[in-house]
Amino acid sequence: MKKLFVAILSVITVMPTYAASVVASVNGTPITDADVTARVALMNKQGKISTDNRRVALQNIIDDSVKIAYAQNFNAVPDDDTVNTELQKMNLGELSETERAMAISALRAEIAWQIVVARTILPTVDVTDAEIATERNNIAREQGLPIEMTIIRLVDIPADVAAKLTKPANCDDAMQMARDLGGVPQKFTALQYELAADIRERVVNLPRYTWSPVVDRSVLLVCDAKKTDEYGKLDDVIKQNTLFKQSMFIADQQLKQLRRKAVVVINDDRYQL
DSSP, rough: OOOHHHHHHHHHHHHHHHHEEEEEEEEEEEEEEHHOOOOOOOOTTTTTOTTTTTHHHHHHHHHHHHHHHHHHHGTOOOHHHHHHHHHHHTTTSSOOOHHHHHHHHHHHHHHHHHHHIIIIIIIGOOOHHHHHHHHHHHHHHTTOOOOEEEEEEESSOOOHHEEEEEEEOOOHHHHHHHHTTTTTOOOEEEGGGOOOOHHHHHHHHTTTTOOOBBBBBBBEEEEEEEHHHHHHHHHHHHHHHHHHHHHHHHHHHHHHHHHHHOOOOEOGGGGOO
């Protein structure tokens, strides 16, 4: 009888400790403190460091569960071979058994979600010519396009002298005009994305054979510009990137809705989301 009492007491003593380790559940599936610790370790190996790592880790685990549950409706959950192949490509280094299990779970959910997005969201998204043009202009201003430009630059030019510059007939005419005014024109050819940011900003929308306003006692003139072979592929790249961004925005909104519908229970106040 005494042994039985001791055994019962041991169970009573252990149960609260186990219960405390279950910090949350999603649709009835428990999430333990050890799961969160493994996810934090995985995030650190991926360089995803947050000021609130444990709560972010818990949210990621919940999202993984929601994604997998939804993906099952489309038979979109990847098999073990697919997941393990992708895991090897990630080069996460040495993983403990718990960390590896967490990495597989996270990767399976991410692949499944990408499949769902590709099947259900991407086909519904369209990109207009105006959106492509806007993005191209943004790239031109911020990074530069694959356009080869021939530019004339005059430095140390007084404002009153710059005011005498008129529209030339061609590049040679522009060079001679600058010399006639006592300047020493510099002529160079470069791809737009190779130009210094301040130069690119000034010439990107500058009409050909038009002198730029004086900035830091210098003026610029574009006398030739031609698209390279890379330029022909640019719109396709822009379209794909824009489609991806819009699709992921819609997917994020959908994930929020699925998360709200899920039965999420937080057992530990430290993890309140």
